[in-house]
Amino acid sequence: MSLLKAIIFDLDGTLVDSARDLRDAVNILLVQEGLRQIDLGEVKSMIGDGAPKLVERAIAATGGDLSRLPTLVTRFLEIYEANASRHTEAYPGVADTLAGLRALGLPLGVVTNKPFGATIDILEALGLRTYFDAVIGGDTLPERKPHPAPILAALKQLGVAPEAALMIGDNYHDVQAARAAGVRTFAVTYGYSHKPHAELGADRLIDTMSELLPIVANTAAA
Known part of the structure; x- marks a missing residue:
């Protein structure tokens, strides 16, 4: 080299x-939306392409409304950035x-x-x-x-x-x-x-x- x-x-x-903190933030959002929570394995499969793609994948996997994605991404970031290093x-x-x-x-x-x-x-x-x-x-x-x-x-x-x-x-x-x-x-x-x-x-x-x-x-x- x-x-x-x-x-x-x-x-x-x-x-x-960082998977645990990302999972926790996603699940708070999903609960607010009346959707099922996702487990650690699921969130690991969704990580890597940025917050908008993570939220999109989580909402799609739980049957949520993707037409509201920009609002959901904004809310997710507010949740996540408040506790981004709790378990990371x-x-x-x-x-x-x-x-x-x-x-x-x-x-x-x-x-x-x-x-x-x-x-x-x-x-x-x-x-x-x-x-x-x-x-x-x-x-x-x-x-x-x-x-x-x-x-x-x-x-x-x-x-x-x-x-x-x-x-x-x-x-x-x-x-x-x-x-x-x-x-x-x-x-x-x-x-x-x-x-x-x-x-x-x-x-x-x-x-x-x-x-x-x-x-x-x-x-x-x-």
């Missing part, structure tokens, strides 16, 4: 497990890995389809905000992953060319966005992938975040 000068991370399913946790090895990467002198970024405000709240609550020089949320730009624009915006902030960067994600939209931006990509085999990991098209799969640091350190030493 030559010329690595920056690493960009997805958030949900890659750095943090960093995956094992994340903090140590980020610290190790920064010790190697690598600038780091987050590119997520989660709203920027909730992203910052979560990173700060988990003590991770200090590691990142660029944070792009799902509402930072008109485009979201799998569009390459958010990754390119983060790279511009980091001052790094696409060919010198690496994207770490857990889902198809991470890999597609990285490919479209001309960035190499690894996929974690945990998280909320909507298809088998081997079919994501990543350059490499890693089973834990802790595997990343020695890969990068060995490359830097080569």
